[in-house]
Amino acid sequence: QSALTQPPSASGFPGQSVTISCTGTSSDVGGYNHVSWYQHHPGKAPKLMIYEVNKRPSGVPDRFSGSKSASTASLTVSGLQAEDEADYYCGSWGGSNTWVFGGGTKLTVL
Amino acid sequence: EVQLVESGGGLVQPGGSLRLSCAASGFTLGSYIMRWVRQAPRKGLEWVATINTDGSEEYYVDSVKGRFTISRDNAKNALYLQMNSLRADDTAVYYCARDANWAFEIWGQGTLVTVSS
Numbered sequence: 089q090s091a092l093t094q095p096p097s098a099s100g101f102p103g104q105s106v107t108i109s110c111t112g113t114s115s116d117v118g119g120y121n122h123v124s125w126y127q128h129h130p131g132k133a134p135k136l137m138i139y140e141v142n143k144r145p146s147g148v149p150d151r152f153s154g155s156k157s158a159s160t161a162s163l164t165v166s167g168l169q170a171e172d173e174a175d176y177y178c179g180s181w182g183g184s185n186t187w188v189f190g191g192g193t194k195l196t197v198l
Numbered sequence: 199e200v201q202l203v204e205s206g207g208g209l210v211q212p213g214g215s216l217r218l219s220c221a222a223s224g225f226t227l228g229s230y231i232m233r234w235v236r237q238a239p240r241k242g243l244e245w246v247a248t249i250n251t252d253g254s255e256e257y258y259v260d261s262v263k264g265r266f267t268i269s270r271d272n273a274k275n276a277l278y279l280q281m282n283s284l285r286a287d288d289t290a291v292y293y294c295a296r297d298a299n300w301a302f303e304i305w306g307q308g309t310l311v312t313v314s315s
Binding site for chain 1: 202233235241242243244245248257259293295298299300301302303304305306307308
């Protein structure tokens, strides 16, 4: 049950695109399509942004997209806006009724 | 409005116990798998426990097995986490979350648990 690996920080100017990676193993990210992404503004409830690798819940802007290649998943935020500044976490089913999250990436809009 | 509200956090001494509650509103709790997730200071999220819809199945991260118990009262629309033998490394904000589509769909705002003497 080791944590998934995310870069600690990412940044971009308004209007630009930023991609955040999430690396796991064949036992989690690489083995299942149950990868999700969460936006967290400190002090608030985390918010589901992407589920099942690339699906968006109702109400999430299409500027947010997800993908996966082998054991690395990615979240891309296009057309960066000031309100996108937050911490982002990936999560994956780890098999055997376990879940694992990444360490989080702080996204800064410059 | 669909909402989860956690309560019961606080300061507890090492070895002590605490019971967290999660009140659900705007939906029928009994229709959903529920989970607890925690975030230690300056750390990432960590899944803690899962309970199925009728409470007959429970799953835990290795570090809390034998010490924590997840339970639910569907009639009261409430989820619980009984935490015993608490340690300093259990200090964290604890969130309850609703499952949907193999993801943590709805989250509460969390309750802080501090284990310190």
